[in-house]
Amino acid sequence: MLFDWKxxxxxxxxxxxxxxxxxxxxxxxxxxxxxxxxxxxxxxxVKTVASIIEKANRRNIPLxxxxxxxxxxxxxxxxxxFVEDIYEVIKLIKKRDGADLFIIEEEDYITNKKASGYRSYxxxxxxPMFVQGEYKKIKCExxxxxxxxxxxxxxxxxxRYKFNRNIPPEIKNRLxxxxxxxxxxxxxxxxxxxxxxxxxxxxxxxxxILDRILYNIHELYSRSGIKSNEYNYKFIKLxxxxxxxxxxxFNSELETLxxxxxxxxxxx
Ligand code: 0O2
Numbered sequence: 001m002l003f004d005w006k007x008x009x010x011x012x013x014x015x016x017x018x019x020x021x022x023x024x025x026x027x028x029x030x031x032x033x034x035x036x037x038x039x040x041x042x043x044x045x046v047k048t049v050a051s052i053i054e055k056a057n058r059r060n061i062p063l064x065x066x067x068x069x070x071x072x073x074x075x076x077x078x079x080x081x082f083v084e085d086i087y088e089v090i091k092l093i094k095k096r097d098g099a100d101l102f103i104i105e106e107e108d109y110i111t112n113k114k115a116s117g118y119r120s121y122x123x124x125x126x127x128p129m130f131v132q133g134e135y136k137k138i139k140c141e142x143x144x145x146x147x148x149x150x151x152x153x154x155x156x157x158x159x160r161y162k163f164n165r166n167i168p169p170e171i172k173n174r175l176x177x178x179x180x181x182x183x184x185x186x187x188x189x190x191x192x193x194x195x196x197x198x199x200x201x202x203x204x205x206x207x208x209i210l211d212r213i214l215y216n217i218h219e220l221y222s223r224s225g226i227k228s229n230e231y232n233y234k235f236i237k238l239x240x241x242x243x244x245x246x247x248x249x250f251n252s253e254l255e256t257l258x259x260x261x262x263x264x265x266x267x268x
Pocket of ligand 1: 047051055071072075114116117118152153154156157
């Protein structure tokens with residue numbers, strides 16, 4: 001009888017779907033708390049049958065054992081902006097160990113890059129699930145890497161396929177140089193991370209104040225018919241100047257005015 005790959009891979013698909021939702025959920029939690037998430041993006045995939053057969057053959061694994069032996073049938077890729085964020089994500093995963101996932105092993109290809117130049121942090125987990133009413137643990141590989149590491153790995157992966165895993169030495173050398181350049185980029189980005197985060201926070205605070213100002217101008221106009229032109233002009237001028245303190249001051253001015261109009265209108 002023919003092996004039913006579709007049926008066998010179904011639990012892996014479900015595990016990938018659930019894990020993607022969970023990691024995207026972490027990202028959303030940070031955003032809701034107005035914090036910058038260490039997770040930039042999350043992707044998941046189930047290895048194709050062709051890729052499973054190829055890898056099993058390469059590792060001399062009999063086909064009937066391929067699904068249970070290979071660690072990366074189900075794969076989740078977590079993309080971070082900074083190397084530091086990778087370690088933050090690892091901490092978050094370890095906190096869940098024994099709860100909704102079970103860590104089997106870790107491979108730190110960041111500190112110990114592969115000969116190819118590949119960098120990424122791999123965590124193999126068992127993910128508990130109910131499959132057709134039965135409790136099962138599905139093996140899944142989590143790959144955590146930066147945008148720069150992912151860029152390099154994606155290009156190198158395509159070239160591997162193009163050259164049937166035998167990349168010509170000249171291209172291999174270039175890739176090694178590129179891997180180092182990508183890592184240098186990560187190192188430089190980590191150095192300016194604080195400045196980047198500050199500027200991001202600055203933009204977020206500024207956006208909130210701008211929203212508040214526009215809301216207050218609208219309220220002044222709709223509550224008491226105060227001509228909003230004067231305030232609109234002042235707003236545009238301050239907006240162009242971009243000075244956060246002045247925008248804050250202007251917003252306080254509007255809020256005092258609003259409170260006064262509320263008093264005279266008897267609104268409490
Ligand atoms: P896919 O699904 O096409 O990505 P090894 O440890 O070297 O004997 P392997 O397969 O590298 O064997 O196992 P490992 O280390 O667990 O790697 C699993 C996955 O990590 C790979 O899956 C890749 O996604 C990624 N990876 C590992 N090494 C490299 C590398 O040098 N370059 C790139 N681009 N990715 C790597 P697969 O099997 O490639 O399948």
